[in-house]
Amino acid sequence: MTDDYVIETRMLTKRYGRKLALDALDLRIPRGRIHAVVGANGAGKSTLFRILLGFMPQTSGAARILGRDSDALRPQDRARIGFVNEEHTLPGWMTTGAVAAMQRQQYPRWRQDAFDEVIGHYHVLLDQKVGQLSRGERAGFNLALALAQSPELLVLDEPTLGLDVVAKRAFLESLLYSNAAEDCTVIYCSHQMEEVERVADNLVILEHGRLVSMSAPDDFRARVSHWVADIPFKGPDPSSVPGLLEQQRLDGLQHYIVLDQDESFGEFLRAAGARSMQSMPVSLDRAVNGFLAKNHAAPAREDLR
Numbered sequence: 001m002t003d004d005y006v007i008e009t010r011m012l013t014k015r016y017g018r019k020l021a022l023d024a025l026d027l028r029i030p031r032g033r034i035h036a037v038v039g040a041n042g043a044g045k046s047t048l049f050r051i052l053l054g055f056m057p058q059t060s061g062a063a064r065i066l067g068r069d070s071d072a073l074r075p076q077d078r079a080r081i082g083f084v085n086e087e088h089t090l091p092g093w094m095t096t097g098a099v100a101a102m103q104r105q106q107y108p109r110w111r112q113d114a115f116d117e118v119i120g121h122y123h124v125l126l127d128q129k130v131g132q133l134s135r136g137e138r139a140g141f142n143l144a145l146a147l148a149q150s151p152e153l154l155v156l157d158e159p160t161l162g163l164d165v166v167a168k169r170a171f172l173e174s175l176l177y178s179n180a181a182e183d184c185t186v187i188y189c190s191h192q193m194e195e196v197e198r199v200a201d202n203l204v205i206l207e208h209g210r211l212v213s214m215s216a217p218d219d220f221r222a223r224v225s226h227w228v229a230d231i232p233f234k235g236p237d238p239s240s241v242p243g244l245l246e247q248q249r250l251d252g253l254q255h256y257i258v259l260d261q262d263e264s265f266g267e268f269l270r271a272a273g274a275r276s277m278q279s280m281p282v283s284l285d286r287a288v289n290g291f292l293a294k295n296h297a298a299p300a301r302e303d304l305r
């Protein structure tokens with residue numbers, strides 16, 4: 001294992017009793033840029049981050065973060081990692097100014113300019129109690145604290161859950177335009193593909209505790225296409241449709257969302273009786289959700305054993 005990766009796992013496995021949450025996961029996330037980690041509910045994202053951050057032991061395999069084993073992180077290693085999750089857990093009875101002063105003491109690399117820059121996007125007063133902040137303000141305050149710490153790695157786990165559209169936009173803008181964020185590697189876990197599309201340079205997809213795809217979001221999107229065909233009667237048996245992710249009949253037309261198909265898919269449709277057909281690109285949301293939906297109903301592997 002090397003220092004070129006901020007996160008590196010080898011055969012990382014986590015079992016909760018009979019449940020397999022991480023299944024011999026091999027994952028390498030290189031230093032720099034914004035990486036989105038996505039997956040259906042239960043894919044193992046939170047489990048992965050709990051292990052990586054040293055909050056919980058793995059069952060077997062190796063997990064390293066910033067070049068150190070996750071189960072041997074020292075306070076000085078933790079100080080290099082910023083973490084923001086959807087709960088935004090902060091002492092509600094303290095004023096925002098007191099929390100910021102406490103963090104300033106705790107983190108030797110504290111950057112007041114980064115704190116001021118991010119908090120400037122929000123109407124947060126320093127004499128206001130944390131418990132009085134709105135959800136969006138609390139998310140922004142948390143981001144300001146995490147970035148002021150000058151982390152080498154910033155982990156954001158569903159940071160905008162429960163925020164309205166305006167607060168989400170403010171959060172993303174304060175992340176994207178922060179100078180401090182440019183200097184660190186960001187891991188962004190989210191179910192919200194429009195956010196992922198906006199922020200991520202790299203898209204990591206987990207499924208049943210395994211890595212199933214890692215590429216630029218646009219490259220992943222380009223693997224999925226949407227075909228509309230005018231096929232009289234039922235059309236081909238779904239099990240014979242190459243790369244099929246989703247199928248729907250709408251207004252008498254067959255819609256196919258397919259993976260890794262080129263123009264020869266048109267020939268397949270014609271051979272299946274299509275009188276006319278058209279292919280079109282899909283949004284990242286449709287591509288990822290179609291991909292995840294395909295295996296969603298499949299039994300988990302441990303249930304098959």
Ligand SMILES: Nc1ncnc2c1ncn2[C@@H]1O[C@H](COP(=O)(O)OP(=O)(O)OP(=O)(O)O)[C@@H](O)[C@H]1O
Binds near residue numbers: 044046
């Ligand atoms: N403490 C626990 N005890 C037993 N099973 C658990 C525990 N925590 C998680 N699991 C199980 O492990 C699997 C992975 O859960 P995890 O929370 O890591 O998924 P996730 O990808 O973060 O999901 P979500 O997107 O819903 O937050 C799930 O099947 C879940 O039921």
